[in-house]
Amino acid sequence: MELLENNELGWHQADVEEERKQNSTPEEKIDRIESLFGEIMKELDLDLNDDSLQDTPRRVAKMYVNEIFSGLNEDNEPRISNFDNVYAYHGPLIEKNIELKSFCEHHFLPIYGVAHVGYIPNDKVVGLSKLNRIVEFFARRPQVQERLTVQIADYLQKVLGTEDVAVMIDAKHLCVEYRGVEHCGSSTITQIYRGRFEDPLEQRKFLELVK
Structure with a gap:
């Protein structure tokens, strides 16, 4: 007892x-x-x-x-304001080559590269810089690239009110370059497509635009 x-x-x-x-x-x-x-x-x-x-x-x-690691503090969550889609634009809206800096949670070494983010608006849109801030918020914490990709996509769906989002990250990991195999020439690509971006044709369009 x-x-x-x-x-x-x-x-x-x-x-x-x-x-x-x-x-x-x-x-x-x-x-x-x-x-x-x-x-x-x-x-x-x-x-x-x-x-x-x-x-x-x-x-x-x-x-x-x-x-x-400021992204671990919820007080640093970006303030996202939606605006009416006054021009009734319903084509893909893509922000490419968003600078990405994060840290591998396995070895606490940097991850760096770019993120490409796209969505198809419904009735609302957000300021373009907010897409960059969303990427930065989830990157500024110990991460694995796969989870980072999913977190960005989940958050975009939540704040944009659309299922149609695409996220692609192309990044180098210093835990690969500076330890273990010590290869500097490789990079890691993760991508996620939801809603209309699940259509192979929309995926090809997205990939062509972010090249």
Whole structure:
């Protein structure tokens, strides 16, 4: 009985700790990451008293929270406003070569490349820059490219109110270039087609336009 109670208490403490972390402010997260990253540097026998290294844990922590992993903070979700499709345009609307910068969640090394995003409007459209911001929001977190592609497509369907979306990502992974096989010439392509873009003819049109 005592063991059961201890286990239950352990689970409760873990839940409380998890809730505390989720409710942490960005500054609190920065403080904790700074401390933990400093420990990593010490384990690597780096001298934290060195002029060029002493502020590195803080710099890395701020970079993680405020920049490269800022997409983990729901407060940074892009504000998307829909506009009436006043010109009754119902052809494909494509934003290509959207700069993509993310991080591989397996090795915490950069992913970089381009995203091509398209949709067929119904009664509503969005500002073109919002498509870029959607890509950026989901890219700025530890990712795998397949999930990133799906997340962008799901979000586009939600905010645009249309089933007809296409997303293609062509990216290089530094976890392939700098470790393991160490090949620099390859890139990874993922693509997803929904609604009318499932039609092979529409897919070919999309691929021709984003070449």
